[in-house]
Amino acid sequence: MFPNSRRGSKKKKGNLEATSHYDKALVNGVVYSLNDDIYVQAKGEPNRIAKIIELFEGVDGEGYFRAQLFYRAEDTVIQDLAGEYLQEKRRVFLSNVEADYSLNLIVSKVHIIKLPAKILLENEERDIPACDFFYDMRYNLEHLTFSSVDNEISNVEGNDSNNVGSCNKEKYMLDLYSGCGAMSTGLCMGASLSGVNLITKWAVDNNSFACESLKLNHPETKCRRIFEIAEGMEKAMPKVFTSPKTEPLELDSDFEDDNESENNVEGESDGYEMSPDEFEVDEVLSICYGDPKKANASVKKVKPSALYFKVHWKGYDSEEENTWEPYDGLRKCKEKVKEFVTKGFKSKLLPLPGDVHIVCGGPPCQGLSGFNRFRNKDKPLQDEKNNQVTVFMDIIDYLKPKYVLMENVVSLLGFAKGFVGRYAVAxxxxxxxxxxxxxMAAGAYGVPQCRYRVFLWGAQPSEELKVGNNRSDLQLKTALTLGDATSDLPEVTNFEEREAINYDIEPETEFQKFISLPRADTLISNGEEESQLRILYDHQPLQMNKDDYQRACNISKKKGAYFTDLGGVVFEDKTVRIDPSVERVILPSGKPMVPNYAITYRDGKSKKPFGRLWYDEIINTVVTRAQPHNQCVLHPKQNRVLSARENARLQGFPDCYRLYGPVDEKYIQVGNAVAVPVGVALGYAFGMASQRLCDDKPVIDYPFMYPECLKRKEDSDRFKDPNSIHEEEIED
Structure with missing residues (x-):
């Protein structure tokens, strides 16, 4: 060994004590130095890849080295998917794991180079010099995080995240599988609190009622209903629009009719007369991938294969007379289509690469649901119920946003050894x-609900991505309860049908005070003149049928009450059974008062059927169905289920956020939503990171509480210079 100036002091290295440190070591005739990259022998496994960061002599007189490990892709959370979904087999990741080894375990040197990470343009190939391995990212095992090495700024084209004034510039978001817009609404509000002007420019969802809810609350958003965000949509868009740095393309050659002359347009060429069964296009209004007329058909039977345009016909003024026509059927209307293309290009009707700062969304994965008895555990992505994760990632590949945020159920990490989650990361x-x-748990961000959801952040190499939450100094706050959130809401019956009513009493808690602010006083307001009236919307319960209503009326108004209050049952080994010694009570409909499904559900051990909630409780999770048959959803003091608005409050929706559609559809929208305060927290983190205002701590401190942060500030205070944002407010 070759000594350095630190020789002589005893110091523990992991489980080893060091007596001397060295710059170099001679092993099997080869000199190894600090920062050399090597293979390390591993028993029964492939050789480990490591960097020498210390050389020392132990108290036993033997030579040792401390190594910082590199991980192959299969050593990370990606695991066995690396071979199929990672193109570069020589790519490794610098880990945060260090370990001590005997010098005798060194196998040989290995040539590893460090490359700048960058997002490749379409058809661009990466230039990798000769090497055994290369790395461009770190891997944090504790937080399952891939991050840029030393947070270096790569030469990603168009990066402006480090410009001081960029926070005032509008940043556009695409909300895929948007539902009624809860996640994007929260993200925009949180970004606003950080000083970033984030706007949901585009949204897509299958549910027409959810789309209408989003448009009702965010008229500035172009919300589209696409029955399937189809595979290949990212390939179809370039047919109509091209790069944002140029003018829109002339129509594709496959759109041209070889039999038409250049002047034969719109039926105006010499000698052309329209036949009686032809109609003249007045204006092209919209675009869709796949035939909207077949939107309700089974996805298995109908696969989108072409673009469709929504057409307004000359001489037909009614909106109901507008029709969707296939791309290929408008050959004689090239100028009208081109006019639409040009207008759509300039107005950013559809997002293009370079337009989108962040894409968020929760692709549906019904194939992961525990209610699905026929789940494909071996190859989950072959289940069409899960293929929207693939589509989501295909759209990311095409649009290349600076940030990505994907949300999903916890089963994403549990089902099939987390296959779908690992696939998304890969x-x-x-x-x-x-x-x-x-x-993330919704209850930790300001709602009385134990709702857990998986979130996957993605960020271009040039952007900042916080590494994790490793704090030990957290102080718990008093949990919110059902009563804290809803006790001020007016009493309504099972038969309430009014969409808008007045508040009967003033707010009783801080939560109620801020959640019930008029729209004009909240961050949701777009600054236009809006009503200051406090009107309560959507306080409508799902109407129970006569049998269920009669059962609900017989459930005691006390904590813990459930269907056993209906009588005629006995307990055997903590299991509810029908009491054979008494005659079953029969309802006027002829059905038993105690329904059979209440007895058979969870083998009679569940307290959920016709369960009554209580004011001091925290809700497990807001669901999309308000039926009391296998859910504890009865109001504490009223003979009804929780209303759509009460559920919305449990999800953190401000009262001014209106829902569109039948009552059962409102429950679906709220139940499928990301809890709004979770979106606010994520939006704030995004805003701070995108401005590079995060410190070196492993977690971001939020200088606000929900829903207090809903209160709108003056516009002059909303988008400050990033160098002065919250300097006094951010916690140490």
């Missing part, structure tokens, strides 16, 4: 996005 890392995967 897709991002393969395209050189930083990635971080984690679980």
């Amino acid at each position: 897709r991002l890392v393969n395209k050189n996005y930083q990635a971080r995967l984690g679980i």
Whole structure:
């Protein structure tokens, strides 16, 4: 060994004590130095890849080295998916794991180079010099995070995140599988609190009622209903629009009719007369991938294969007379289509690469649901119920946003050894996005609900991505309860049908005070003149049928009450059974008072059927169905289920956020939503990171509470210079 100036002091290195430190070591005739990259022998496994960061002599007189490990992709959370979904087999990741080894375990040197990470343009190939391995990212094992090495700024084209004034510039978001817009609404509000002007420019969802709810609350958003965000949509869009740096393309050659002359347009060429069964296009209004007329058909039977345009016909003024026509059927209307294309290009009707700052969304994965008895555990992505995760990632590949945020159920990490979650991470890392995967609990952000959801962040290499939450100094706050959130709401019956009513009493808690603010006083307001009236919307319960209503009326108004109050049952080994010694009570409909499904559900051990909630409780999770048959959803003091508005409050929706559609559809929209305060917290983190205002701590401190942060500030205070944002407010 070759000594350095630190020789002589005893110091513990992991489980080893060091007596001397060295710059170099001679092993089997080869000199190894600090910062050399090497293979390390591993028993029964492939050789480990490591960097020498210390050389020392132990108290036993033997030579040792401390190594910082590199991880192969299969050593990370990606695991066995690396071979299929990561293109570069020589790519490794610098880990935060260090370990001590005997010098005798060194196998040989290995040539590893460090490359700048960048997002490749379409058809661009990465230039990798000769090497054994290369790395461009770190991997944090504790937080399942892939991040840029030393947070270096790569030469990603168009990066402006470090410009001081960029926070005032509008940043556009695409909300895929948007539902009624809860996640994007929360993200925009949180970004606003950080000083970033984030706007949901585009939204897409299958549910027409959810789309109408989003448009009702965000008229500035272009919300589209697409029955399937189809595979290949990212390939179809370039047919109509091209790069945002140029003018829109002339129509594709496959749109041209070889039999038409250049002047034969709109039926105006010499000698052309329209036949009686032809109609003249007045204006092209919209665009869709796949035939909207077949939107309700089974996805298995109908696969989108072409673009469709919504057409307004000359001489037909009614909106109901507008029709959707296939791209190929408008050959004689090239100028009208081109006019639509040009207008759509200039107005950013559809997002294009370079337009989108962040894409968020929760692709549906019904194939992961525990209610699905026929789940494909071996190859989950072959289940069409899960293919929207693939579609989501395909759209990311096409649009190349600076940030990605994907939300999903916790089963994403549990089902089939987390296959779908690992797949999503692999897709991002393969395209050189930083990635971080984690679980968030809604109750930790200001609602009385124990709802857990998985979130996956992706960020281009040039952007900042916080690494994790490793704090030990957290102080718990008093939990919110059902009563804290809803006790001020007016009493309504099972038969309430009014969409808008007045508040009967003033707010009783801080939560109620801020959640019931008029729209004009909230961050949701777009600054236009809006009503200051406090009107309560959507306080409508799902109407129970006569039998269920009669059962609900017989459930005691006390904590813990459930269907056993209906009588005629006995307990055997903590299991509810029908009491054979008494005659069953029969309802006027002829059905038993105690329904059979209440007895058979969870083998008679569940307290959920016709369960009555109580004011001091925290809700497990807001569901999409308000039926009391297998859910504890009865109001504490009223003979009805919780209303759509009460559920919305439990999800953190401000009262001014209106819902569109039948009552059962409102429950679906609220139940499928991301809790609004979770979106606010994520939006604030995004805003701070995108402005590079995060410190070196492993977690961001939020200088606000929900829903107090809903209160709108003056516009002059909303988007400050990033160098002065919350300097006094951010916690140490």
